[in-house]
Amino acid sequence: MSDNEQIRLIASAMNEGSPQAKALGFTTLEIGDAVAVLKVPYRPEIVGDPETGVIAGGVVTTLLDHASGQAVHASMDTWTSIATLDLRIDYMRPAEPGLDVLARAHCYKLTRSIAFVRAVAYDRDPEDPVATAQATFMLDSSAGKTPGANLKPSREPRAKTGSVDQ
């Protein structure tokens, strides 16, 4: 299997296997060389301002986060778990009601433990963005975690109650 095939499989697993990405109808239009381009189709259920019909900022947030994650995978030779550490989004203008929103993300720097990503969301032209984003990801974020790890009781000490649950 070539690298390109592998990264396309990861992208499709991230769109189809992630319930929120599937609920929003994310598709990957392009992926490879540390870049990912994703699309969210416009529909009335994801509007944020009913007076204007503009898609909610939160949908753009999720699309930018998801596209950024795929750009990180597209910059690595082998798959590893990743987690968003922080995400900064500037909203330049409202998306045009009725149009699909696209996001193009580029992982421009990868260190042993951190990935740095820039992304832009747009409806017609990447040069006229709806929003721009800057994100950092932790690599190998699930180290030591098994599938279903989040279903077990929290190991977080309950500071306020003083109980010890470890």
Place this chain on the structure above:
Amino acid sequence: MSEPDTRLVSMLDSIPYARFLGIRAELAGDEMTAVLPFAQHIVGNPMLPAIHGGVLGAFMEMTALAQLSVAAPMTRQPRTIDVSIEYLRSGRPLTTYARASIKKLGRRIANVHVEAWQETRSAPIATMRGLFLVAPSED
């Protein structure tokens, strides 16, 4: 219902995307808590499973907008200028809560900080700082 209560309910009811995520809010005096019940469709990572980071960002942005609607009547919905989100812990398959603190509500700009948590208020899973363009009604 009090006036802020009415504004809050009508705001959340009117936003399709807030209904899509299942966001509710509870008001005690002027203190509002937004509630995001766990549902399968908000999961991002099905392996752990964990709530999608984008959903947590969207939830905190909606919390900020809801808190602004409680704080003052607006001639139109505030517009988000920018948000900065920090992810502290994985969002487990549990109910998530959020509270917003308006640091400043000016004539044009509002500065809002939001914190989201699950079982333990003192162990937040994510925080957000946001700037909003506002249009408070002139009384």
